[in-house]
Amino acid sequence: MRPFDSGHEDLVHDVSYDFYGRHVATCSSDQHIKVFSLDKDTNDWQLSDSWRAHNSSIVSLDWASPEYGRIIASGSYDKTVKLWEEDPDQEECSGRRWNKLCTLNDSKGALYDVKFAPAHLGLRLACIGNDGTFRTYDALEPSDLRSWTLTSEIKVLSVSPASHLQSDFCLSWCPSRFSPEKIAVCALDQALIYQRGKDNKLHVTAKLEGHGGLIRSVSWAPSIGKWYQLIATGCKDGKVRIFKLTERPVAHSASSFVGSYDDDASMDKVDSLDLHVELISEHDDHKSEVWSVSWNLTGTILSSAGDDGKVRLWRSSYSSEFKCMSVISAQQQQQQQPTFQERSQDP
């Protein structure tokens, strides 16, 4: 497969797949969003549309679940989150195919990450910016996508980071439909797990400890077939970490939920759950800053990309150890050293 020109004219900050992986959206400091679709016959990515979306660098994108239609959220340094809906009646590459639904401008600082919640939680969005505040918005009436309500506003950092210092913020929702609502929120070198309580508010229920630098990326694995959760982080300290979260009902709850999971079960029935966090894997293979981590569809393969110019792919063995299974290098091969004979021919 050959690389293709994104068409952006400045730094590319994020790439996001839609639910089926057949469309991808990219965003950039050139203030544009571009959407590409995968051609079924050639398997090449073709530009579907491009438009100027914000007044500053766009650093984060996410697609809503197809249960809610064709919607993209974008987060920008212009302190806004914007929501876009595709109009299939408009021509491709017209710049008019995606219409703005609304602008969310509660943030007091540049936005760093924006993520839709899993579909079973409704049409919900979380964002975090360098005002150190993480917010969630809900489209309370999914038939009216222009109307979003700020439903949570939580100060993660007591003090906003100094502007001259590097900072980073990211978040990742727990995708499991059979686990209570949770989100991992990372601010600088802190990683917190928020869970929806009985008061319908998000509370910190666990921390992912041990980061020795800015957390550049966090990704919550799909926990298909597992009763525990896995969260991966990529950190400036050069390490890829994998945390295991196990949920246990609190002792006083009426009955355990062993075997009580069914498709129609609401997690609201569970009184409360304790989260046990365990660091199960820590790898410094990159020997340099880790910029992104990402899980595959089934939560069985983890990728990490580092400043060493390599992407590492990790897989769990039967004994539950994560091992590097292969490496993808973005570097050219080392040139062969000349042989003695060749060298001796040099003038």
Added chain:
Amino acid sequence: MTVEMNGKNDSLLMDVDGLDFVDEGQSIKDQLDDHEDNYIGRDSVSDCIVVSLSKGNEPWSYNKGGELHFKLSPLVQQNIAFLCEKDKYKIYPVALPGIDASEEYVNYVTQLFEIYSSLGEDRVNSVPTIGVVNINEAREHTMAANLAFEALVIELESFIDAIKNKKNAFGRFFEVEECLTIINCLKTIYFTADTPDEQTSRNTFIKTLLGWINRSDGEPNEEYIEQVFSSSSNKNVFETSFFWKLINQLLLRGLFEQAMACIERSELANYLSSKCQVSSNALHDIVALLKQYPLDSSKTFREWKSLVLELSQTYNDSETEISGEIRDYLQDTLLLIGGHQDKILFYSKTWYESFCGLLLFYIPSLELSEEYLQLSLKHNPLDVTNNWESACAEVIRGHLYSILPTLESLDSCTAAFTAALCEAKGLLENYNEDEDHEQSRIYREEEDLFSYRNGMAAYMLNNFAFEICSLGNATLWPVAIGLITLSPICNSSAKKLAIAELLPHYPFQSTDDIEWMLSVCAKWRLTQVAKSIYVTLGNKLLYESNTIEAMANYSKAGKFEWVKRYSWMMFEASVLQGGPLDDIILNAIVNNYDDPVIPKNVLDTLVTSAMKQSLSPYAVLYQFYVAQQNEKWSDALELLLLLLEFQYMPKCYVVLLVSKILLPIFLEDSEKVMKEDIILRIMECITNKWDNDDEKTQNIYLSLREMGLSVSENLDGLHKHVRKLLDFKLCQEYM
């Protein structure tokens, strides 16, 4: 390994034993991987294979790096890497290394799944410990498992055949060949000899054994045979040790035809017949015995072997007229086929040659296989650079568990199904029954789909099922779901939840795909998943402008608000348009199903009760248009009034109906007569429902003004204008 009848040539004798066809430190796989497009070496940190992001188009020079990002796609072949660096704005699509998504592989996977699912109850190995033990059941189970394994081997061979000539598939080809070697060994040791059929089991066993040994390395190859025959320039080939080493190697590998052909080619028989009758007879007897090598039963083997031993003893005791060397070689061959261990070991170049020789000629019993292995390894150690040699040795030792990771590294499909069939036959030892195992302390781990307690086979099957979901091939999804369904774990709850989480990701395209998804939901009682499928499908149909079909799906999902919403949207669009919408299905529905194109039964399946209710305003509007067209004004007005008076008519649409229909068609046309009671009803409706402050009403009004309708400047003005005209109509009625 056919022997061609070429003449001798004058080329120098080559020391074939000293030849090293493989570079030191590199396996054949490594060499051939160099031909694969993106393979560039081994990672210095993890020793994993390294592939290029895009060979020839790498964004960085050697040893440079920077802000690299990577996202794994739901489709394993379309992951994306990008750089957040100045002037590096390309997007790099990249497939995960080592993933096979070819058509041939998909076909292979499907076939193996069919084999596994056809086993039925025989997928589980259940040993009754109480009650009447049904011997027949055990025999049938063994036979079923063995047949299934045989079928697996056949499919693997077919797969290899299908890819062997494919471009850039060298690495893959060698991987699956190694897989086949291990599988053949497994089949020989565990899936052949116990087939409950006395008459053919030995035959099958010997054939399987020879198939395993000879396919594993393809030795002795034609080149080597030619070298042997062309190396002896000064003397007869049968006077060289290489010839006899070759003959005995062929015999150890059960390649009797080839051995006899080599003997014939060497003209040894002619030489002996002119030199030594005793030796000539011995050779003649050797050939005859080889032709009669017994494949039918152990009894005939014993008889055959006693003939060989007798011949060997006779020749040993006889005086001959040929030189010591040729006599010794003949004697060696006789001893070898008589099962002499030392001779077997002496003439073996590899441990598996002697292993085969011992089984062919010493005592053909698998019960001695570990002993044979030990003997053979003592003489010829394992070549640790060959994955399959270590694995085969482990198979013979009975450590099947330990070969599964090796198999998985070569081909996860073969590994998973092999594990499953081994499990079916009760061959896999338990991983760890230690109750102090750390994992047993973890809450509910035992119910996990991937819990070690479920066994290796279940783990591998489920893992493989997940792997094939990402290949982007819709054909494999039913296989994946089927594997999870059939995997040998007891916890159906875990299976159900896994399927519930996976199924929404299925990339449906056709109606058949939808039906399949819904059938899975029905089987597993996944009502919420079914609803989300309907909603997703509804959105897809809406996107394609198939509104009615979309509404049908929303209705099935219980999203009645959405059904209402789109019904009202169509109603609004129709009023603004001033006529029925150009939607055949919609109009067929509201036209009392009186449509020649779309049969009633089709519409019946499409239209839900909720849709019938929510489309009723449009149905009335449609009837209005029909009456209007037929100039039946009193009927039309009555229908309009039904709409205005409709209990659930939104306020904004009252204004719309008045502005677009009542005003221009009835009120502003002095020819149109309106009865008193109608006028009064309209006035009452307007009094109750007209709301100048309603936001939606205001928006509708603005839309009407933008459309250029000649209406008043504001809602209040419109309201007054309408009242005035109604008063005129009332007066007109009185007059």
